[in-house]
Amino acid sequence: MRKGRAALWAAAIVAYLFLYLPLAIVVVYSFNDSRLNAEWVGFTLDWYRKLAGNDEMISAAINSLAIALVASLVSTALGTMAGVAMHRYRLRLLPVLVLTPIAVPEILMGVALLIFFVLLNFTLGLVSVALAHIAFCIGFVAIVVRARLAGMDESLIEAARDCGATPWQAFRRITLPLIMPGVIAGALMAFTLSIDDFVITFFTAGAGTVTLPLQIYSMIKIAVTPEVNAVSTLLMLLTLVLILVAARLSPSLLRTRPD
Amino acid sequence: MAARAGVNWGKWAVSGPPLAYLIVFFAAPTLIMALASFRTPGDFGGLAPLVAPDGTLDLNLESYARLAESTAYAEVFLKSVIFAIVTTVACLVLAYPLATLIAQSPRKYRDLLLLLVILPFWSNFLIRIYAWMIILGPNAALARGLNGVLALFGVEPVPLLFSSFAVLVCLVYVHLPFMVLPLYANLEKHDRALLDAAQDLGANAWQRFWRITFPLSLPGVYAGAALVFIPALGIFAIPDILGGPNDTLIGNLIKQQFLETRDWPFGSVLSIVLTVAALALAGLAAWIGRRGSAGAARA
Amino acid sequence: MALLDIQGVTRRFGDFTAVDRVSLAIEAGEFFTLLGPSGCGKTTLLRMIAGFDVPDEGRIDLDGADLADRPPERRPVRTVFQSYALFPHMTVEGNIAFPLQMARVPPAEIPAKVAEALEDVRLSGFGRRMPQELSGGQRQRVAIARALVTHPRVLLLDEPLAALDAKLREEMQIELINLQREVDITFVYVTHDQTEALALSHRIAVMNHGRVEQLDEPSRIYGAPATRFVADFIGQCNLLSGPVVARDGGILTFDVPGVGAVRATAAEGQPDARHGTVALRPEKIRLVADPSEAAAPAGPHGRGAPHGGEARAASFGGDPTHNHVRGHVADLLYMGDVTVYRVETPGGARIEALLANSQSGRAKFFEVGDAVEMSWAVDAGHTIAG
Numbered sequence: 001m002r003k004g005r006a007a008l009w010a011a012a013i014v015a016y017l018f019l020y021l022p023l024a025i026v027v028v029y030s031f032n033d034s035r036l037n038a039e040w041v042g043f044t045l046d047w048y049r050k051l052a053g054n055d056e057m058i059s060a061a062i063n064s065l066a067i068a069l070v071a072s073l074v075s076t077a078l079g080t081m082a083g084v085a086m087h088r089y090r091l092r093l094l095p096v097l098v099l100t101p102i103a104v105p106e107i108l109m110g111v112a113l114l115i116f117f118v119l120l121n122f123t124l125g126l127v128s129v130a131l132a133h134i135a136f137c138i139g140f141v142a143i144v145v146r147a148r149l150a151g152m153d154e155s156l157i158e159a160a161r162d163c164g165a166t167p168w169q170a171f172r173r174i175t176l177p178l179i180m181p182g183v184i185a186g187a188l189m190a191f192t193l194s195i196d197d198f199v200i201t202f203f204t205a206g207a208g209t210v211t212l213p214l215q216i217y218s219m220i221k222i223a224v225t226p227e228v229n230a231v232s233t234l235l236m237l238l239t240l241v242l243i244l245v246a247a248r249l250s251p252s253l254l255r256t257r258p259d
Numbered sequence: 260m261a262a263r264a265g266v267n268w269g270k271w272a273v274s275g276p277p278l279a280y281l282i283v284f285f286a287a288p289t290l291i292m293a294l295a296s297f298r299t300p301g302d303f304g305g306l307a308p309l310v311a312p313d314g315t316l317d318l319n320l321e322s323y324a325r326l327a328e329s330t331a332y333a334e335v336f337l338k339s340v341i342f343a344i345v346t347t348v349a350c351l352v353l354a355y356p357l358a359t360l361i362a363q364s365p366r367k368y369r370d371l372l373l374l375l376v377i378l379p380f381w382s383n384f385l386i387r388i389y390a391w392m393i394i395l396g397p398n399a400a401l402a403r404g405l406n407g408v409l410a411l412f413g414v415e416p417v418p419l420l421f422s423s424f425a426v427l428v429c430l431v432y433v434h435l436p437f438m439v440l441p442l443y444a445n446l447e448k449h450d451r452a453l454l455d456a457a458q459d460l461g462a463n464a465w466q467r468f469w470r471i472t473f474p475l476s477l478p479g480v481y482a483g484a485a486l487v488f489i490p491a492l493g494i495f496a497i498p499d500i501l502g503g504p505n506d507t508l509i510g511n512l513i514k515q516q517f518l519e520t521r522d523w524p525f526g527s528v529l530s531i532v533l534t535v536a537a538l539a540l541a542g543l544a545a546w547i548g549r550r551g552s553a554g555a556a557r558a
Numbered sequence: 559m560a561l562l563d564i565q566g567v568t569r570r571f572g573d574f575t576a577v578d579r580v581s582l583a584i585e586a587g588e589f590f591t592l593l594g595p596s597g598c599g600k601t602t603l604l605r606m607i608a609g610f611d612v613p614d615e616g617r618i619d620l621d622g623a624d625l626a627d628r629p630p631e632r633r634p635v636r637t638v639f640q641s642y643a644l645f646p647h648m649t650v651e652g653n654i655a656f657p658l659q660m661a662r663v664p665p666a667e668i669p670a671k672v673a674e675a676l677e678d679v680r681l682s683g684f685g686r687r688m689p690q691e692l693s694g695g696q697r698q699r700v701a702i703a704r705a706l707v708t709h710p711r712v713l714l715l716d717e718p719l720a721a722l723d724a725k726l727r728e729e730m731q732i733e734l735i736n737l738q739r740e741v742d743i744t745f746v747y748v749t750h751d752q753t754e755a756l757a758l759s760h761r762i763a764v765m766n767h768g769r770v771e772q773l774d775e776p777s778r779i780y781g782a783p784a785t786r787f788v789a790d791f792i793g794q795c796n797l798l799s800g801p802v803v804a805r806d807g808g809i810l811t812f813d814v815p816g817v818g819a820v821r822a823t824a825a826e827g828q829p830d831a832r833h834g835t836v837a838l839r840p841e842k843i844r845l846v847a848d849p850s851e852a853a854a855p856a857g858p859h860g861r862g863a864p865h866g867g868e869a870r871a872a873s874f875g876g877d878p879t880h881n882h883v884r885g886h887v888a889d890l891l892y893m894g895d896v897t898v899y900r901v902e903t904p905g906g907a908r909i910e911a912l913l914a915n916s917q918s919g920r921a922k923f924f925e926v927g928d929a930v931e932m933s934w935a936v937d938a939g940h941t942i943a944g
Contacts, residue, residue, distance in 0.1 A: 105493025
């Protein structure tokens with residue numbers, strides 16, 4: 001028994017190292033005083049300083065933040081509605097449309113939207129990227145909100161109605177406050193998904209618009225500099241904070257993304 | 260609820276806006292793409308006019324026929340499927356002990372251990388690919404150490420980066436959490452008493468695993484397999500960044516059609532074939548999973 | 559005019575008829591109970607009164623006005639839910655103030671009303687607590703206070719005590735009786751627990767398969783069950799069925815298989831039934847050692863019966879006021895305060911009799927296998943037609 005457990009721990013530690021070592025290396029090298037990502041030379045904050053003076057990078061970051069803000073706000077509103085609708089009503093089409101964007105390969109959505117926008121003569125840019133991000137974030141928000149609703153005692157709504165509340169009052173005063181942690185968690189998740197998205201953005205951004213992931217992509221495709229390490233570290237830090245807050249608000253979040 | 264008659268305004272008010280959005284920005288684009296696969300590419304990319312000057316409708320199967328013309332496409336598909344299967348199996352082998360350990364941990368540590376699996380997955384996709392560029396790079400310790408050893412045996416140095424090996428390692432790395440989560444969700448529900456009963460009935464640790472735990476975990480295994488397989492099959496960024504010249508997968512082919520060759524109909528054909536293949540194989544896995552678990556329940 | 563008038567109400571779910579043409583008139587100030595096994599339709603009926611469900615047929619009138627088009631929030635009816643349904647994100651005060659806010663009571667008046675409601679349920683000082691910080695019994699009281707604060711015409715209680723442990727339940731029963739008397743509001747109470755229903759109610763409607771089997775006062779429900787179902791559902795009851803073979807004034811003689819002739823007073827309204835059932839409560843049966851075997855040498859156990867002398871005097875067969883049946887003890891169930899004996903007759907029928915263990919130092923009077931004689935007054939059993 002004890003031997004089996006030790007083997008299990010050993011295997012698990014290998015798996016955890018496999019998960020974290022690569023990211024740790026990126027972080028460590030972002031402080032490395034060398035142009036090559038090969039060996040540790042000495043500590044420096046140069047790459048972060050360079051980053052602060054890199055106009056392209058800063059404009060990409062601003063684009064990403066703007067898109068993520070809009071996409072998370074709109075998708076949270078629509079996703080919350082979808083989650084409530086899927087919980088309360090027997091619907092056929094909506095659950096399919098909410099869940100398939102999550103289930104099909106990302107590239108499909110990217111190219112389909114590319115064709116769609118070009119055929120409509122819609123200029124590819126910040127707006128098209130935000131519209132695309134909203135489409136794939138709705139599902140994630142809806143799942144979190146629905147999970148939250150599923151854990152709620154249905155008789156609370158009846159009790160509110162019984163106490164004289166109209167359906168809208170019951171929603172405003174009872175349902176909404178109770179699902180709020182799920183809604184906020186969904187919003188943070190949508191923000192993270194949007195700011196991290198590469199594949200769909202790659203197809204819908206067009207030539208002139210650059211987001212952080214696109215900027216990172218062109219840097220690692222063309223010329224790797226440790227500036228990539230620095231911007232990656234900052235981006236990871238932002239994501240980490242957002243996700244920890246979201247997980248705290250909605251423990252079910254831990255299980256939502258893959259199912 | 261009370262209102263059973265008439266039009267349910269509340270239902271449409273709540274489900275209408277997300278439904279409309281997803282119809283416009285998901286369903287419609289997907290259908291348009293499906294339609295585009297039957298069209299002819301335009302002279303300067305995009306699509307030729309739907310109604311030609313001579314009044315004929317531009318709908319044909321030429322792009323589908325192109326797929327059959329050359330075995331090169333079949334090879335790319337085959338390679339993508341093999342990569343996706345290898346990734347799935349490797350994820351399963353790595354994820355199983357991890358999920359088991361988390362499921363057997365005291366309740367208060369479980370969420371933390373699980374969070375530790377998920378966190379890297381939420382960091383940027385490109386950063387995770389980029390991390391492997393550093394690790395596998397020719398100047399990094401790993402490549403130098405390996406090639407140093409190989410040199411002792413007189414073997415030519417092998418590049419780790421820009422190879423199928425790099426693509427596979429990163430595929431596994433990126434998709435591992437997809438396998439851990441459903442496996443954990445399944446293993447967590449197992450009744451410990453079953454193992455005690457099996458032990459009581461004379462089963463050793465090995466027998467207990469293969470006769471009890473593993474069959475019962477099959478639904479989780481198949482769910483995880485589908486979650487890894489589908490995105491792995493359609494990936495393009497990983498071979499694009501870490502792969503060598505021969506590591507073209509379906510995803511890269513699709514990207515080429517849209518952003519380089521600008522042959523939309525053929526790109527659409529590839530996307531449709533990819534999606535159908537991914538969903539069909541995942542559906543097959545789910546179906547086997549249901550039968551498998553039903554069989555396990557009977558046995 | 560009845561306060562709540564339920565007329566021919568039917569509710570179907572697919573092929574299943576949950577409530578089947580139920581008509582009830584509930585009077586103002588009553589403590590009225592809907593009693594029945596799970597799935598009998600009592601909760602569906604309650605939900606239709608509250609407005610959470612709508613009848614397929616029939617109507618529900620309150621104070622003479624049809625409730626059909628009024629959603630739950632516009633009915634002067636409040637529900638105490640089985641799960642209490644206290645809003646977890648509001649304090650106790652917040653919960654009780656909620657219906658007042660919904661009724662647009664001026665905010666200045668709310669605190670006093672909340673305090674009063676809390677006092678009614680003896681929870682003064684608990685207003686700032688969150689529901690999660692209360693015990694089961696306290697939550698129960700908050701739910702009641704919340705329902706009563708707007709002085710509804712009717713209070714509906716859906717198995718409100720089901721989640722409490724036995725001791726607390728009994729305490730709450732007494733509190734409910736007192737509270738109902740104090741506030742003078744009509745209570746409609748749903749339960750599957752017959753002792754609870756008997757203890758609390760002014761009147762009880764026993765339901766089965768969506769229909770009302772009997773509507774009566776508790777003592778009549780227990781003592782004079784109208785149907786076999788009611789007799790069987792309420793407490794323990796021997797059901798002795800057979801054809802009517804003789805009729806002597808108000809007294810019917812039934813030929814019960816395995817038992818023989820059983821005489822019983824005909825119930826009102828069914829004097830000319832040709833087949834019937836005598837519902838006989840175990841505690842109505844007097845159980846003594848079989849007098850014909852009493853002379854035989856005593857068995858290994860000390861024999862003797864509490865009423866031995868009396869039983870000997872009553873001659874078997876010729877007694878005009880009592881039935882006498884012999885048998886032997888097949889099983890017994892020692893319950894502490896009483897012991898239930900299952901007596902098997904020579905004909906193979908089984909009859910339950912119950913003896914109070916009132917003599918100290920003795921666990922029971924008979925052992926398995928003992929020959930006994932059961933006797934009961936002709937008017938002790940209640941006859942049911944059919």
